[in-house]
Amino acid sequence: MSGTRRAVMWTVAVVGALVAVGLTLVAVLVDLDTADRAASVVGAVTGLVALGFSAYALAKPGGGHEVHVVRARGRGAVAARGDVSGNAFGERSRAVGGPQPPSGRRSPGGTVSARGDGAVASDGSVRGNAFGDGSEAETR
Numbered sequence: 102m103s104g105t106r107r108a109v110m111w112t113v114a115v116v117g118a119l120v121a122v123g124l125t126l127v128a129v130l131v132d133l134d135t136a137d138r139a140a141s142v143v144g145a146v147t148g149l150v151a152l153g154f155s156a157y158a159l160a161k162p163g164g165g166h167e168v169h170v171v172r173a174r175g176r177g178a179v180a181a182r183g184d185v186s187g188n189a190f191g192e193r194s195r196a197v198g199g200p201q202p203p204s205g206r207r208s209p210g211g212t213v214s215a216r217g218d219g220a221v222a223s224d225g226s227v228r229g230n231a232f233g234d235g236s237e238a239e240t241r
Contacts, residue, residue, distance in 0.1 A: 174217075
């Protein structure tokens with residue numbers, strides 16, 4: 102958790118505790134009717150703040166949450182969420198050369214799936230790979 106998020110979390114917790122203590126003091130020291138009205142106002146404000154946070158989370162790219170399902174089934178199946186570059190799949194296969202820079206391309210959500218003999222699925226770029234027994238790929 103980042104330092105900013107941690108600070109926000111602690112601030113919200115402390116403010117919530119102070120509001121609860123304040124409402125209790127109003128109920129004990131003033132009267133129950135005033136405490137009831139104050140609690141109604143605090144509840145309404147809290148609800149509006151929560152609605153704002155929800156709207157913000159839903160407006161973020163990915164709809165507020167990201168669901169990624171990556172599946173690989175069967176003999177030799179490969180599934181990757183992102184780039185598959187500079188790899189060798191199969192016996193006596195090799196990929197020679199330097200590492201490939203990532204493409205940076207990725208879907209905001211979804212499913213990546215590979216099934217069957219030698220199937221490969223990627224949510225990014227597939228380049229510079231050697232597929233199959235005894236194959237070779239040269240990456241530059």
